[in-house]
Amino acid sequence: MRVYLAETMIRPDLQAHLFSEALLHNVRALKGLCRPGTKFCAVVKANAYGHGLAEVVNILRHAEVDFFAVASIYEAIHIAAIVREIPILILEPIYPAQAPDQVVAAARNGFHGVVTTVEAVDFIESVLSRGDDLLRVHVNVESGMGRCGADPEVAQHLIERIDKSTHTLLAGVFTHFATADEEDLSYAHNQLDRFRRFLTAHDLDRREGILRHAANSAATIKLPDAHFDMVRCGISLYGYYSRRMADPPVRLEPVMRLEAPIVQLKRIPAGHPVSYGCSFVPQRDTLTAMVSLGYADGYRRCFSNRACMRLGSHWAPVVGRVCMDQVLLDVTDVPDVKVGQHVTVIDNDHDSACGVYALADLADTICYEILTCVHAHVNRVVH
Ligand SMILES: *Cc1c(COP(=O)(O)O)cnc(C)c1O
Numbered sequence: 001m002r003v004y005l006a007e008t009m010i011r012p013d014l015q016a017h018l019f020s021e022a023l024l025h026n027v028r029a030l031k032g033l034c035r036p037g038t039k040f041c042a043v044v045k046a047n048a049y050g051h052g053l054a055e056v057v058n059i060l061r062h063a064e065v066d067f068f069a070v071a072s073i074y075e076a077i078h079i080a081a082i083v084r085e086i087p088i089l090i091l092e093p094i095y096p097a098q099a100p101d102q103v104v105a106a107a108r109n110g111f112h113g114v115v116t117t118v119e120a121v122d123f124i125e126s127v128l129s130r131g132d133d134l135l136r137v138h139v140n141v142e143s144g145m146g147r148c149g150a151d152p153e154v155a156q157h158l159i160e161r162i163d164k165s166t167h168t169l170l171a172g173v174f175t176h177f178a179t180a181d182e183e184d185l186s187y188a189h190n191q192l193d194r195f196r197r198f199l200t201a202h203d204l205d206r207r208e209g210i211l212r213h214a215a216n217s218a219a220t221i222k223l224p225d226a227h228f229d230m231v232r233c234g235i236s237l238y239g240y241y242s243r244r245m246a247d248p249p250v251r252l253e254p255v256m257r258l259e260a261p262i263v264q265l266k267r268i269p270a271g272h273p274v275s276y277g278c279s280f281v282p283q284r285d286t287l288t289a290m291v292s293l294g295y296a297d298g299y300r301r302c303f304s305n306r307a308c309m310r311l312g313s314h315w316a317p318v319v320g321r322v323c324m325d326q327v328l329l330d331v332t333d334v335p336d337v338k339v340g341q342h343v344t345v346i347d348n349d350h351d352s353a354c355g356v357y358a359l360a361d362l363a364d365t366i367c368y369e370i371l372t373c374v375h376a377h378v379n380r381v382v383h
Pocket of ligand 1: 218236
């Protein structure tokens, strides 16, 4: 067994198996939906949606990826230490209270920033005024997301300000969809219209040297008109539709399978309660398996008495409360269970009873949150 002496603690026995071929397949499949020449931005924020940033970036360097996108500069610096040849877009807007060093670091590393206010451009200009560094920026235009995009009038002003500046270069104009994952695409179409009108009104539709982009995974899959010069795919890269899709135009393959070991087997007599809160009382003599994983590792407490795990071709229900570091399974009906055996906690199969969609339903959340909850201390095993 590998021994870890790193400053960040890793649990070798908790294993997130990453299937490189699935990830590379998803990139090819998604690119296959786009016109030739459309750039592909791999969104790897949130530790690559819980998969492991370094591992995913290392696999994707062998794919035709034109950009990485992250939320913060901290993630961008982490990637730049691994892969230098692929530009990185930092999605969160630059803000004037940010440490000036970060603007300098972003410029020197060739990162692309996002601006949504004139103050941010003034800030960049003042920070970079003494040297000859140049920061490439993308203007986020509000079209209906209602989060941080610049309203069209502000965005227009912003672009004029950037064009007059000496250290800030306009590299892109983009927007973000609020509802592209929903069945009813009318709001998304309205957003698309607004973005298009903005581009034409300011001659940005024909302008050279900038990237126009709008599509997240759902829009990449369902709204070809929204592809523009680049698509920004996150969840689909990891093998999931933003939500279950009945008849998807593209087949995506889940990239991660999470496994944890059984560390103890114990017979619990009928009527004897199990785990915190005594929330489960077996009706029969029961063989329980204690799995060394809990809510501190990303296995949600709301799975208590509701989820199940897979042991080969058998299913074992979670019994009692999920603890911080342990969870108990009823393995009475599972043959040949052994201490040390690994169980599948999160399956790499869309339809599995312990797949990401099933777990998201149980937790009343979306597949994104199930994935990003997988803790960074889980050992990533790349296949
Ligand atoms: C997270 C994010 C994406 C990716 O969204 P998915 O639904 O995971 O594809 C794209 N664009 C922006 C601005 C984002 O914040």
